Amino acid sequence: MSKIVLIGANHAGTAAANTILDNYPEHQVVIFDANSNISYLGCGTALYIGGQIDGTEGLFYSSKENFEAKKAVVHMETSVNRIDFEGKTVYALDKNGGELTETYDRLIIATGSLPITPNIKGIDTPRVECVKLFQDGQKIFELLGQSDIRTVAVVGAGYIGVEIVEAVRRRGKKPLLFEALSTSLASYYDDWFTHDMDKVLSDNGVELHYGELVQEIEGSGKVTGIVTNKGSYQVDMVIMAIGFKPNNSLAAKELETLPNGAYRVNLKQETGRSGVYAIGDCASVYSNALQDRAYIALATNAVRSGIVAGHNAAGTPLEGAGVQGSNGICIWGYKMVSTGLNLEAAKKAGFTPSYTQFEDMQKPAFIKEDNNRVKIRIVYDKNTRRVLGAQMASYQDISMGIHLFSLAIEEKLTIDRLALLDIFFLPHFNQPYNYITMAALSAK
Numbered sequence: 001m002s003k004i005v006l007i008g009a010n011h012a013g014t015a016a017a018n019t020i021l022d023n024y025p026e027h028q029v030v031i032f033d034a035n036s037n038i039s040y041l042g043c044g045t046a047l048y049i050g051g052q053i054d055g056t057e058g059l060f061y062s063s064k065e066n067f068e069a070k071k072a073v074v075h076m077e078t079s080v081n082r083i084d085f086e087g088k089t090v091y092a093l094d095k096n097g098g099e100l101t102e103t104y105d106r107l108i109i110a111t112g113s114l115p116i117t118p119n120i121k122g123i124d125t126p127r128v129e130c131v132k133l134f135q136d137g138q139k140i141f142e143l144l145g146q147s148d149i150r151t152v153a154v155v156g157a158g159y160i161g162v163e164i165v166e167a168v169r170r171r172g173k174k175p176l177l178f179e180a181l182s183t184s185l186a187s188y189y190d191d192w193f194t195h196d197m198d199k200v201l202s203d204n205g206v207e208l209h210y211g212e213l214v215q216e217i218e219g220s221g222k223v224t225g226i227v228t229n230k231g232s233y234q235v236d237m238v239i240m241a242i243g244f245k246p247n248n249s250l251a252a253k254e255l256e257t258l259p260n261g262a263y264r265v266n267l268k269q270e271t272g273r274s275g276v277y278a279i280g281d282c283a284s285v286y287s288n289a290l291q292d293r294a295y296i297a298l299a300t301n302a303v304r305s306g307i308v309a310g311h312n313a314a315g316t317p318l319e320g321a322g323v324q325g326s327n328g329i330c331i332w333g334y335k336m337v338s339t340g341l342n343l344e345a346a347k348k349a350g351f352t353p354s355y356t357q358f359e360d361m362q363k364p365a366f367i368k369e370d371n372n373r374v375k376i377r378i379v380y381d382k383n384t385r386r387v388l389g390a391q392m393a394s395y396q397d398i399s400m401g402i403h404l405f406s407l408a409i410e411e412k413l414t415i416d417r418l419a420l421l422d423i424f425f426l427p428h429f430n431q432p433y434n435y436i437t438m439a440a441l442s443a444k
């Protein structure tokens, strides 16, 4: 029997804990989490804030009680503040200031990520909020219920900022979306797609301020305005959504990290220290598109890395398959999904990328209902013809199609392998000349 200590019990930690508790009851598991809840689905935050779901109950899929029923020892609202790697001991402080000490045989660090907050004047003004924890969502939900909040600045047009402006609008407030780049979602999609999303946003009442860098937040006691390099705007609240950084304060000096601070791990989630694993948003992933380590903070990656670390920490060697960063977004019904690298990202990574694309109806024209236009672009490397990424968009639910490309990237397939892939046809679902086939066939 070994004692496995887990620091952090959100998606990554929960997956690791369940893997060990369900498969290796012989091990003792001790869990620390600084927060009061476990397994919060942040992906539901915008739906909750926007009033699109009934309540928050369904946003959690595990709890302290679940772990305790499986015989784990769980310390909630208890923050680990030091790790003695030589002495294999962690030191923690509970919410009442009580000190706890725990030794370990194996240690899994799952401390996640923290929202990036820019160092600008006024950032600490009341009604400047970030979006990370369940408690952040609750606070924003309540603030949007106040009648003196009419105009809301959302800073950052990544997937969280874009989801939040929809939620703000759904609550009857006026959202202004600020972004330093020239489109939304630039990390995941090419202009051909982001321009569609930007039209969806502005058609639905979001004021877009792209190419603007936020420099100051005005107001004393509460927010009254926001200042960018291009102008000043009266707003009653600011929601910051400019990204996340790995929460590495416990071991940034003792463990090797990527340049952004994510703990560097191998495919077994092992850090350089024997018996110490790092998982989820605090750790690196292996990108099959880049064929290198990268930082991609997603719940899906967190869960998979937790499962891998759980097995390894419990004694069964297991290597993860790497990731593609597959993601999706749905704004006012417009759906976009992507995997791997978009054109810009592929160029930045040093590839010589090319792309092939196609646009068509999902089903034959004689199908009059539930039949929408679909766009697809596949990015591949001109030299090796290896598939590097794919993007799809439609009002149709085309999301399952992207998994094919995820596997193609993982398996290092060339674009030519997709051209004659056996894709079924039935008018209820698709067309005989499927857009995936058509895009792949027309690759130069």
Ligand SMILES: Cc1cc2nc3c(=O)[nH]c(=O)nc-3n(C[C@H](O)[C@H](O)[C@H](O)COP(=O)(O)OP(=O)(O)OC[C@H]3O[C@@H](n4cnc5c(N)ncnc54)[C@H](O)[C@@H]3O)c2cc1C
Binding pocket: 007, 008, 009, 010, 011, 012, 013, 032, 033, 034, 035, 041, 042, 043, 044, 045, 046, 078, 079, 080, 081, 110, 111, 112, 113, 114, 131, 132, 133, 160, 247, 250, 279, 280, 281, 282, 297, 298, 299, 300, 301, 302
């Ligand atoms: C609004 C929002 C929407 C999102 N939507 C999606 C989506 O649609 N799809 C998707 O795949 N991903 C999504 N994500 C990303 C996803 O939520 C994260 O990738 C995921 O939460 C990472 O899980 P994690 O367990 O690694 O880290 P975290 O969720 O950051 O959890 C870390 C845990 O560690 C605890 N902790 C930290 N330090 C200590 C310490 N010193 N001692 C004890 N405990 C500690 C924290 O309390 C926390 O519970 C979204 C994120 C947000 C904020």
